[in-house]
Amino acid sequence: MNERLKKDLDEMASILDKVKNQGISYLDHLQSHPTSNTNNINPQTSLPIDGWGAKNTLEYFNDTFEKIMVSSSGPKYWGFVTGGTTPASIAGDWLTAIYDQNAFKASGQGDVSSQIEMETILLLLDLFNLSKNLSGGLVSGATMSNLTCLATARQWIGKQQGKDYAKEGMNGSIHVLAALPHSSVLKAMALLGLGSVNITTIKTNHGNRESINLKDFEKKIRQLSGDPFILISSAGTVNTADFDDFEGISQLKKKFNFWWHIDAAFGGFASCSKSHRHLVNGWEYADSFTIDCHKWLNVPYENAIFLIKESYKILQVETFQNSNAPYLENELDTVDYLNLLPENSRRLKALPVWFSLLAYGKSGIQGMVDNSIEHAQSFGNWIENCPYFELLAPVRLNTVCFTLNDYSEELVTTFLSLLNETGKVFMSPTFYLEKKGIRAAFVNWRTTAEDVSEVIELMQNLIKKIS
Ligand SMILES: Cc1ncc(COP(=O)(O)O)c(C=O)c1O
Numbered sequence: 001m002n003e004r005l006k007k008d009l010d011e012m013a014s015i016l017d018k019v020k021n022q023g024i025s026y027l028d029h030l031q032s033h034p035t036s037n038t039n040n041i042n043p044q045t046s047l048p049i050d051g052w053g054a055k056n057t058l059e060y061f062n063d064t065f066e067k068i069m070v071s072s073s074g075p076k077y078w079g080f081v082t083g084g085t086t087p088a089s090i091a092g093d094w095l096t097a098i099y100d101q102n103a104f105k106a107s108g109q110g111d112v113s114s115q116i117e118m119e120t121i122l123l124l125l126d127l128f129n130l131s132k133n134l135s136g137g138l139v140s141g142a143t144m145s146n147l148t149c150l151a152t153a154r155q156w157i158g159k160q161q162g163k164d165y166a167k168e169g170m171n172g173s174i175h176v177l178a179a180l181p182h183s184s185v186l187k188a189m190a191l192l193g194l195g196s197v198n199i200t201t202i203k204t205n206h207g208n209r210e211s212i213n214l215k216d217f218e219k220k221i222r223q224l225s226g227d228p229f230i231l232i233s234s235a236g237t238v239n240t241a242d243f244d245d246f247e248g249i250s251q252l253k254k255k256f257n258f259w260w261h262i263d264a265a266f267g268g269f270a271s272c273s274k275s276h277r278h279l280v281n282g283w284e285y286a287d288s289f290t291i292d293c294h295k296w297l298n299v300p301y302e303n304a305i306f307l308i309k310e311s312y313k314i315l316q317v318e319t320f321q322n323s324n325a326p327y328l329e330n331e332l333d334t335v336d337y338l339n340l341l342p343e344n345s346r347r348l349k350a351l352p353v354w355f356s357l358l359a360y361g362k363s364g365i366q367g368m369v370d371n372s373i374e375h376a377q378s379f380g381n382w383i384e385n386c387p388y389f390e391l392l393a394p395v396r397l398n399t400v401c402f403t404l405n406d407y408s409e410e411l412v413t414t415f416l417s418l419l420n421e422t423g424k425v426f427m428s429p430t431f432y433l434e435k436k437g438i439r440a441a442f443v444n445w446r447t448t449a450e451d452v453s454e455v456i457e458l459m460q461n462l463i464k465k466i467s
Contacts, residue, residue: 004051015054022062023090026069030446033071034423041065070426075446076455079420079428081238081266081295081399084444089299092355096348103348104338114337117350123357124305127365128271128291131284135310137341138349140302142265142292143184148306148320148341149288150188153230153259155315156287160228160257166319169193175229177220179204179212179244180237182263199232208393208433210234210242214252221256230259235280236267239432239439240393240401243267246282253285260286265304266443269296270397272362272369279397287312296369296398296443299352306341316340372398372442375452379440382456388463392432400440401432406467412436418462425455 001009008015026033041064052060071077073084085093106114121136139145151166157174158165170193178185179202186196203216212233221229233244246262253260262268262283268291270276271283283289293303308316322338338344357365380395383402392401404412413429416438420426430437 002051004053008054011055015058018055018058022058022066026066030071030074031076031451033069033074035071035074035077035426036420036423037068037070038421039068041068070423072426073444075444075448075451076425077444078440078442078455079426081292081441081443083292083295083298084446085300086298086356086360086445088359089297089352089356092352093300095355096351099348099351101348102345103350104344104346105336113348113350116348116354117337120350120354120357121305121307123354124291125307127357127362128268129277130271130289130307133310134289134307135313135340136289136305136307137337138293138353139304139306139341139343140349141184141294141304142182142263142290143187144342145265145290145292145304145306146182146185146261146263147188147191149261149290149308150185150194150230150232151192151319151342152288152308152312152315153261154192154194155319156259156312157228157230159315164318174198175200175224175227176232177202177217177229177258178232180210180234181232182234182238182265185232185263200229208240210237210240210393212244212249214245214248217249218252221252221258226257228257228259230261232261232263233286234267235262235264235270235283236397236399239399239430239437241267241395241397241399242393243270243279243396246280246285248282250282250285259288261288261290262286263290265290265292266295266441267397269365269369272366273373274366275370276373276397293353296372297353297356297365298368298443298445299356303349303353313340368445369398371445372447375447375449376400376440376442378449379442379452379456386460388460388467392435392437398442400442401430401437402440403432403435403437404463407435409436411466412438415463415466418466419459422458422462424458 072082101113103113103117105111125132139148154165174194176194177200190196200220202220203213205211205213233249235243270279287309289307291305293299294301317339320339320341322344376395376398380391380400383389383400384391388405389402390405392403404415416429427438427440430439
């Protein structure tokens, strides 16, 4: 055994102690840690012949990277849709690395990882109040989840047309309809050979909405003259957290032959909130779902689920089967995850989710979701009533989309960059209603009313300075 490795093995306990203490100190100061950093490092380009050992490497990491780390899992990181990490999910994540299971098989001797994953999916179905006729798995994020669902949807279209696209390749046209799909959907379409520009765009509803206009949807369906198609709908658009009318779509599904996918990356968690669960009424009739766990469930990156109707499992197997590998004892009639999703070898992503679900239960997660909604609403109210800002859309859930009242694109850019430069809060830019806007997305379980007040004060001072 290499000398360094041997020494590290002997010192395993003290290495992990150091990491634990450093981790606790970081998490204890997350509140005051900067939310942005513009420092760059000079990357080293040559690998040392002899390694440094884990402790020296940790020291080097601390000197170089740790000090410029931003608190993206902290309470005032409101950029993109960035979740934090609950204590139980960190515990689960540590154990995931420690046990280092390869969660690709359900069958075989002694592998419990798939059982943990299946139990986790069942618990999530219960959390979202979705039917047990869905089965799912964990992937690295909503992008991969959208890809997995759309790959199965592509196979479904093939069946309607008497083709097997997974086997034969794409030699026909597939219709995809959507109003405002997330960019990750376009990426999935590009990867699947559907073509990212091949979307028939459905009009959105009038009155500052990002949701599908059902009349136009029906008109577009009729233009397809009975051809099967894929509908991509949204439970939470990324700019304004708008939801499609799922009850209306489910009525149309009774009349027309289509695969219905819902991108519910963050908005799926509306189902956990008593006051907001009406937003997903009717979603249970969809064929597939994308829900991110590293967003509102607040588990470490990379973590999302896909859910597909159990009755379509054969399509999943046709699409993802890892055939011709006898060494994997690969039996297609079992639910080995390697036959149901893109990856073969995979870490046990279920464990941090499983830990957080059981540690906090339905009421804990509902509390997390309601807390974010409350802060988004109070921040949105302030924006609406502040003469310096303009709310670009009503706060429907957890996202506040706004701009400056005295509008110019340059001023919005300057304001956002000065705000983020303070390192005390982080928001991200967008473009909405033909205006450059700013998005604050509330998904972190640690955010408090005091955090919101601090940011408001900061914004007031800054806007007065630059106006
Ligand atoms: C609605 C929606 N779909 C998909 C994604 C992509 O998610 P991920 O970055 O986890 O792949 C996001 C990310 O913000 C999102 O908001």
